[in-house]
Amino acid sequence: MSGNLTLTVNGDRIRISVPASRTLLELLRYDLGLTGSKQGCDKGDCGACTVLLDGRPVLSCITLAAEAEGSRVETVESLARGTELHPLQDSFVRRGAAQCGFCTPGMLMSAKALLDGNEPVTRDAVRHSLSGNLCRCTGYTKILDAVLDAAETAGAGNSAGNGAEPTGPGPEPAPKPEPETIR
């Protein structure tokens, strides 16, 4: 029943034997200890398990680990560079886009796919890109603002002029939040 699987996870090459029924989410959480990706429904409804598979967002709870054979997987744990947050992470913190934080890892990965792509990052485009990621806390407003904010900061060159600006007052410009844990 076990197959030999080779894949790249967050830049690390992984060789591992897992049962054929192993989902990508189980592989990440149980075998690799990458618990950033969350299980909210285990049936592809909520999006909390979203990771990037060769750059495309997938629901890892309904993706078999075997489907990632030879592929590049990116999870929320790959976003920050050391203590430097990704612009999306930074804007999520400053704009209050994470409340309970449970949907946040999946939300960030869907947003990253949008920012990495060629589509203009308008408010509507963000709404569409995140429509498979359920959030129960925020009403999405601060999430949309944060993604638009990050698109501008990243200067991806693909943020459209019209409708791309976040609404509402922005956060204080400085100081930058300390990335180390404060708990």
Added chain:
Amino acid sequence: MSRKRAAHNVVGRRLGKINSPDAVTGRTRYADDLTFPGMLHAKLVRSPHAHARIRGIDTERALALEGVHAIITGRDMPVRYGILPWTHDEYPLALTKALFVGDAVACVAAVDEATAQRAAELVEVDYEVLPAVLDPEAALAPEAVKVNERAKHGNVTKHVHLEFGDVERLLAGSAAVVEGTYDFHGTTHAAIEPHCAIGIWEPLGVLTVISATQVPHYLHRELARVLELPVDRVRVVQPPVGGAFGGKSEPFDLEFCVAKLAMVTGRPVKLLYTREEVFYAHRGRHPMHMHYRLGADAEGRLTACDARTLIDGGAYASFGLVTSYYSGQLVAAPLRLDAYRFDSTRVYTNKPACGPKRGHGSVQPRFAFEVTVDKLAERLDLDPLELRRRNLIQPGERTVNELLIRSIGFAECLDRVEAASGWKEKFRKLPFGRGVGVAGSFYITGTNYPIYPNDMPQSAVQLKLDRSGRVTVFSGVSEIGQGAESMLATVIGEELGAEPEAIRVVTGDTDLTPVDLGAYSSRVTLMAGNACLMAAREVAAKLRKAVARRWECTPRQVALLGGHAVLKRDTGTRVPLAQAIAWAEADFGTLGSVGHYNTPKDVHGDYRGGTIGASPAYSFTAHVAEVAVDVETGWVQVERIWVAHDAGKALNPVVVEGQMEGSAYMGFGEAIFEEHAFLESGLHAGPSLLDYRIPTSLDTPELVSLIVESSDPEGPYGAKEAGEGPLHPSIPAIANAIHDAVGIRLDTLPFTPAKVLAALRAPAPAEASRVEAR
């Protein structure tokens, strides 16, 4: 506070939450992210019947399965519990009867989840199926089958009848009386994190339960009682919770089961609900059938209100006693009533128990009341905003049911939504199919009394400072996403002149922190915030004294600002906070302090039930919703909701706005999308996030937050709640906007296309004359 304060250090600034860096990097460890060596996994065996007597349970085949370590049934924990001490009416596992589809009857612990699941399927339960009653009206009939054996009268959990003033006389003398019947459908919390708990038993007799709960203190007490352990041998650890909204505010079967199974097996045991189980665990918003009569004089001043409410409770009491009172007590403001009567009855039915959901007990009657107000304004040919302005309760006034309102910013809430929405240009003026609606509400900032009677503080903190410069606050508050930890750091930081990030926060562990009663009833900012103020001011005084001694000035001349102790008259004279702490440690010895908060006791009436609904402070909210109704399809598109909320003082506006937006969103979902419905068999009609449709980013309207600050004398820096109040007006504002758009009154939730089309095709009643007027 007698002295006018200078500008704040931290309070009122737009800052990220201190725990957000963990959330965005995936480092926050929720309950299911934790594992322990040798840990077993547990699964519950649940009743497939809505009502059945348990004749026997055969676990032999299940126990024979390789990898199964233990199976427990109701007989292993035959102690009744319940969140309220007056209504202990459930067992961790059903003992003699299963009362709803999904009621847990046994629990299996095995080496992994799959084995536990297989074993659970092998447990043979011999059921005698009993007639089930799902409808609350039918449950009241004398011949109805008895659902819960603990009910004293038929299937009634609680009946409340209260009358203030002469309702009938005032209604008879009113220029206009509007009467109507309203139905609230029942909704659930649907936090994205499913419930999860881990039990750990140490051989020397200490039980630790790690749980995604919002009430670690109450869980602590109930675990000790049910498992018959001394309270001091039980520890509850509450990791950050992935959303709760009231859905994790009482003990659940899984917490008792992992505890018992850990004790039986000697190994750590984890149980994670499936999403389907979360829907059956429920404890969500009660369905209510409501009849309202409301009168006004010719000038639009409200006279009297008469409300009669039937509440569908499901199989267990949960917080139902409180729900029954709240359904009446919490509509008595912000509009003044001269007389008021309510009669509320909560009944048991064979369905998952209802409980508290964000805006506990009062979101349903608020829908009925605010739509009735809208109808009354129409009858009197008044702008509904204007009618509300003519009935405002004033600061220092008591409501008709004797709740003391110390601060009220509702007038400003109305002004703000009126201006921001362009109300004057839109109301009754938009083209057919488009409309705006207004509604208002108030809500408690914490319940004045704990759920078990005692005179101890409702919230307490400990503060520790040492020569490293590190400041740590220990508090029993529960971080459930609302920003409780950031709030603690904000208040401590404000008093000690430090950035919130500089404050270490330890919460959610009954061994490490002093008691806080939990994250419910919007109590944390006011109560734990005041406890922080008390603790921080004691320590700050010592710091100033130690610095003053060395600078040869008075302590009053020393300020704590920006991470430093500063000489006020010469701000170039300063030392880092760490130095001030070291000096104080030298002068006073080890530094620490405690702070606590308890509620004022003179803020309510002394009639029976007068304490329920009483709060140290009340928040106020007004919404304007703008909708577009498609008369071909019946689809209601809510395009924008303006939310003005009197939060007293926004300690962190980003967090307060987040609560306002999240609340408005949740109410919107209940108005248009969500329905916690059951089939005749007692099965949930759609126990998944696909079928129980919570709104996505594409569905949700633009939400505009307008913070109002009335500064309450009881709140820390004037702060009141923001987590629940802003939900209340969502539903009636949308209902009233639909009426403005197409002239129909939808008095039954949710506002589905089918209901819209049916109402559009029905002959217009006389008072819904807007369509004809055009």
